[in-house]
Amino acid sequence: MGSGSGISCPITLNSSLTKEQQALYQNPAVIQKILNECKTIAIVGLSTDRQKASFFVASYLRSAGYRIIPVNPKAAQILDEPCYPNLASIPEPVDLVDIFRPAYECLDIVQEAIACKVKAVWLQLKIVHEEAAELARKAGLLTVMDCCVKMEHGRYCGGLHEAGMNTEIISAKRNHRFI
Amino acid sequence: MEAERNFGFDTRMIHAGHIPDTQTGARAVPIYQTSSFVFYDADHAAELFDLKQYGHIYSRISNPTVAVFEERLAALEGATGAVAVSSGMAAQLAVFMTLLEPGDEVVSSAHLYGGTVTQLTHTLKKMGIAVSYVDPTDIGAWEAAITPRTKALYGELIGNPRGSILDLEKVSALAATHRIPLIIDNTMATPYLCRPMEFGATIVVYSATKFIGGHGNSLGGLVLDSGKFDYSRYPAIAEPSPKYHNLRFFDTFGHYGFLMKVRVETVRDTGCCLSPMNAFLLIQGVETLSLRMDRHVDNALQVAKFLEGHPQVAWVSYAGLPSHPQHALAQKYLPRGPGAVLSFGIKAKSGEDLRLTGKHFIENLKLFSHLANIGDVRSLVIHPASTTHQQLTDEELRECGVGPELIRLSIGIETVEDLLWDLDQAFHAL
Structure with a gap:
């Protein structure tokens, strides 16, 4: 069936964030802006284990047309891409930093991301660090916390619907086939 | 945005779950x-x-x-x-x-x-x-x-x-x-x-x-x-x-x-x-769920009240009635009504086996469909003791919570007066 940005009902089902935090860090307009405008994604904490969540997310995003840059000090190459030990050593501009690391590491990673002048920072599902998120937001970065970038992409692009999940997107509009 | x-x-x-597709726009x-x-x-x-x-x-x-x-x-x-x-x-x-x-x-x-x-x-x-x-x-x-x-x-x-x-x-x-x-x-x-x-x-x-x-x-x-x-x-x-x-x-x-x-x-x-x-x-x-359910529960409550006042009925079990032991819970969890399936006990015709009275009652109905299902726009009826549970003794039936007198109705969305008429004429014809 069709898919699109449509009008979405707020999904507050599966987050530990407060309503105020959700408004700041799970804002659908921010999420859609990131998905639409960010093309190069550095994934910090991308695992070499193909059955780990980070590997699923990275493979999915690559298939969806994003450029993936693995950041993992313990690996040389993941998903046929050279792997970097940290954000500072990536030799090209990065749009989005997607974080798969424990919450206590997030503040350092966000500081590094700000120094690298990235557009956006994303703390994955169940990774919550208020201070890190606030730092990113106040530095002018698009910021998302306690969400999964794959789930959110799947929500707006129809994949999650195909898996029978509740996207909470309702629309009677047909997307034009030539755009 | x-x-x-x-x-x-x-x-x-x-609308949920269906956005018109890009290729055909099928509505x-x-x-x-x-x-x-x-x-x-x-x-x-x-x-x-x-x-x-x-x-x-x-x-x-x-x-x-x-x-x-x-x-x-x-x-x-x-x-x-x-x-x-x-x-x-x-x-x-x-x-x-x-x-x-x-x-x-x-x-x-x-x-x-x-x-x-x-x-x-x-x-x-x-x-x-x-x-x-x-x-x-x-x-x-x-x-x-x-x-x-x-x-x-x-x-x-x-x-x-x-x-x-x-x-x-x-x-x-x-x-x-x-x-x-x-x-x-x-x-x-x-x-x-x-x-x-x-x-x-x-x-x-x-x-x-x-x-x-x-x-x-x-x-x-x-x-x-x-x-x-x-x-x-x-x-x-x-x-x-x-x-x-x-x-x-x-x-x-x-x-x-x-x-x-x-x-x-x-x-x-x-x-x-x-x-x-x-x-x-x-x-x-x-796509018509809420409309149907409103009518289902309205009809079910009226049928339940009718049966409760009928001399040939021993008891009615429907949580929409104040006589039901969980009526208060029904009001809490199901404020619009506790569904449209109800059961009642028919009184035996004097000198007749209860199962036979139940069987005759079902056979007398003209609008209720006699079948093993619930939740149809049509009103449905079944008498377990003469159909699905006929091999059990009366005692075994009661152990299952389905006595020989129990008749189960699933109330449809027909004109409710017609449902009451059908039940009434089926009692009269016993």
Whole structure:
């Protein structure tokens, strides 16, 4: 069936964030802006284990047309891409930093991301660090916390619907086939 | 773009899960009557099988028409997602097969549809799973039945055959204390009359054949998950799965983990999928769910009141009546009405066997259809003692909670005066 940005009902089902935090860090307009405008994604904490969540997310995003840059000090190459030990050593501009690391590491990673002048920072599902998120937001970065970038992409692009999940997107509009 | 709105229940009935597709713009939900779906290339195929991408592979696992039905019901229930299956029996079995391992136990309400009792007692036994039954209205009995091996609590919100009402908040609090999911069969109520997840249920199952489809033309079932249960300490969902290259479903898919496992393991392996044609027909029913349910419960209450005042009726069991022991619970959990299935006891004609009186009463009815189903737009009737349970003695019948005098009605959406007329003339003709 069709898919699109449509009008979405707020999904507050599966987050530990407060309503105020959700408004700041799970804002659908921010999420859609990131998905639409960010093309190069550095994934910090991308695992070499193909059955780990980070590997699923990275493979999915690559298939969806994003450029993936693995950041993992313990690996040389993941998903046929050279792997970097940290954000500072990536030799090209990065749009989005997607974080798969424990919450206590997030503040350092966000500081590094700000120094690298990235557009956006994303703390994955169940990774919550208020201070890190606030730092990113106040530095002018698009910021998302306690969400999964794959789930959110799947929500707006129809994949999650195909898996029978509740996207909470309702629309009677047909997307034009030539755009 | 400010793009958030909490759409209402009726809007969701019509629109959720179906955005007109780019290619055709079809407004009604198309029927994708196909077994399989073409891959772009070998890498795409590999990623789909590896669950690294979303997409349809084969209609035993997922199908576009079925997906509309799934998301629509998830949106109505306030669930994180849904898996549609071939029947209500398949839905509950899929839940048990996904959650339980040999040696596990389930504590279940005793007030269940007979087919469910057989499945729980005998089919689960073959899988090495033991079920203990409790009086659902006795919270102490639930608690006493839980052992360290208990992995789930199970019950029908509106129980068979007497319409007992499960105290959702109490039983779900008990489940939460023991860190196990509460599974509710909400077939009789539909998400329009009650959404058990709002009161703490983890998993809700439906026979969609009944009020959800509503027209008695298609079988189907549903499994829905709230997404709120922490499966990280629940081995069947959290630990590496040998059926899927040691995938950890909860770790990888988070709040979608349970439903993903239901779909890509249990339904894939057992083949209890819903056909696209049936999904389409069930969707037609869903689009008028609230309208039908309002009429169903209005008619049911009027029929219940009529029967309660009838001299040839011994008792009426409908939680919408103040005489029902769980009337207060029904008002709490089902403020719009406790469904449209009710039972009553017919008085024996003097000098006649009760079973015979019941049989004659059914034969006298002209508008009620005599069959074994509930939740049709048509009014339905069955007398278990002369049909489904005829091989049992009176004593055995009473042990099942289905005495020889019990007649079960599923009230349809016909003109209610005609239903009352039919019942009245059937009594008179005895």
